[in-house]
Amino acid sequence: MEFQLTQDQQMLREMVRQFAEQQGAPSAAMRDEAGLWPSELVRQMGDLGLMGVAVDEAYGGAGLDYVSYALAIEELSRVDASLGVIASVNNSLVCYGIEQFGTPEQKRDLLTPLASGAMLGAFSLSEPGAGSDAAAQKSRAVRDGNDYVINGIKNWVTNGDHADLILLMALTEPSRGVKGITAFLADPHQPGCSIVKVEHKLGIRSAHSCQMAYDNFRIPAWRRLGEEGQGFKIAMSILNAGRIGIAAQAVGIAQGAYEAALNYTKVREQFGRPIHEFQAVGFTLADMATRIKAARLLTYEAAWRKDQGLDFIKDASMAKLFASETAMWVTTKAIQLYGSNGYSKEYPVERFFRDAKITEIYEGTSEIQRLVISRELVRS
Ligand code: CAA
Numbered sequence: 001m002e003f004q005l006t007q008d009q010q011m012l013r014e015m016v017r018q019f020a021e022q023q024g025a026p027s028a029a030m031r032d033e034a035g036l037w038p039s040e041l042v043r044q045m046g047d048l049g050l051m052g053v054a055v056d057e058a059y060g061g062a063g064l065d066y067v068s069y070a071l072a073i074e075e076l077s078r079v080d081a082s083l084g085v086i087a088s089v090n091n092s093l094v095c096y097g098i099e100q101f102g103t104p105e106q107k108r109d110l111l112t113p114l115a116s117g118a119m120l121g122a123f124s125l126s127e128p129g130a131g132s133d134a135a136a137q138k139s140r141a142v143r144d145g146n147d148y149v150i151n152g153i154k155n156w157v158t159n160g161d162h163a164d165l166i167l168l169m170a171l172t173e174p175s176r177g178v179k180g181i182t183a184f185l186a187d188p189h190q191p192g193c194s195i196v197k198v199e200h201k202l203g204i205r206s207a208h209s210c211q212m213a214y215d216n217f218r219i220p221a222w223r224r225l226g227e228e229g230q231g232f233k234i235a236m237s238i239l240n241a242g243r244i245g246i247a248a249q250a251v252g253i254a255q256g257a258y259e260a261a262l263n264y265t266k267v268r269e270q271f272g273r274p275i276h277e278f279q280a281v282g283f284t285l286a287d288m289a290t291r292i293k294a295a296r297l298l299t300y301e302a303a304w305r306k307d308q309g310l311d312f313i314k315d316a317s318m319a320k321l322f323a324s325e326t327a328m329w330v331t332t333k334a335i336q337l338y339g340s341n342g343y344s345k346e347y348p349v350e351r352f353f354r355d356a357k358i359t360e361i362y363e364g365t366s367e368i369q370r371l372v373i374s375r376e377l378v379r380s
Pocket of ligand 1: 089135
């Protein structure tokens with residue numbers, strides 16, 4: 001058993017930490033307040049290889065492993081969870097899907113610009129009536145010559161208003177239910193695709209989540225991902241891997257809040273001494289650090305299992321479940337340690353607290369993770 005990161009992994013972590021602290025941190029609070037999309041930072045993440053960390057170099061990626069990918073998302077999110085999710089969606093919900101299921105032509109023409117950061121990807125499964133019940137799709141795709149014609153509404157499309165490609169699920173054969181769903185690689189710049197609204201959100205406000213409409217929107221048949229009817233399985237396989245990214249995001253958020261709170265307890269004095277000297281505070285810090293370590297180990301182990309070609313569905317869900325609940329717990333405690341200052345936007349912990357909540361919801365709620373874990377336990 002080996003608990004040491006490789007030299008490459010350590011170097012990547014250091015590089016991402018420096019980028020996040022030097023380039024991301026100064027504007028994080030302002031971007032959060034204004035809901036401002038970080039165009040320049042997204043471009044820089046592409047230049048640094050952070051939009052296709054685990055994609056093969058032959059397709060424009062950095063060619064690293066999934067542990068490295070988790071490290072990158074963790075370090076981005078330690079400073080700004082919005083950067084974490086923008087990168088995570090592109091890496092694991094879009095690039096990974098095309099690398100796994102795409103044709104050579106799709107990999108050459110679409111994966112390569114996505115992984116190198118020249119294009120940005122989004123993933124579109126959720127609908128007004130299809131959240132946790134992802135199979136309840138209503139969007140339709142009807143074959144017409146060499147195209148499919150899409151009509152429908154999609155919700156919660158992260159990166160939607162800046163995306164150059166959307167991995168989109170729609171029903172080609174409604175009578176077949178879950179086996180009638182097909183995946184497409186849509187070009188949202190074509191006519192018939194529009195942004196209905198950009199959500200006004202509690203957290204990750206600098207990353208945009210959109211409702212999008214498709215109105216007689218055409219997708220050429222070569223952009224179908226996999227076969228007709230395989231879309232649901234493709235979406236589920238993608239989410240299995242994506243959940244490792246969200247677990248890493250949650251670890252990063254928790255770590256950022258913990259470090260801020262730890263530093264604060266060293267400088268904040270009450271009753272004539274720094275507050276970390278009070279046992280109640282010290283014990284809270286101890287619990288925060290312990291839970292973060294456990295969440296991090298679960299996350300790295302899930303990524304490592306994926307790298308080894310082992311089953312990782314249960315492990316990814318366990319990591320996401322535990323890390324997201326840890327992020328919520330740690331950020332709540334961080335505000336408590338700051339007292340009323342923690343409730344103020346002058347300090348960073350209220351942002352971490354707001355950002356943490358979504359990790360318990362997207363890419364499958366905590367309840368869905370428990371469902372996946374319990375099914376896998378019985379299966380094995
Ligand atoms: N991996 C691979 N295949 C899977 C799978 C998994 N985790 N889960 C299900 N499948 C397959 C099944 O094997 C089955 O195929 P077969 O019949 O050939 O065996 C098929 O999919 C249907 O499976 P189920 O009957 O189990 O489907 P279900 O409807 O009962 O439940 C669910 C599925 C697990 C509840 C699923 O709907 C789910 O994961 N829901 C959560 C949705 C989700 O995570 N949404 C996130 C939206 S994306 C997002 O947040 C994006 C963002 O921008 C950040």
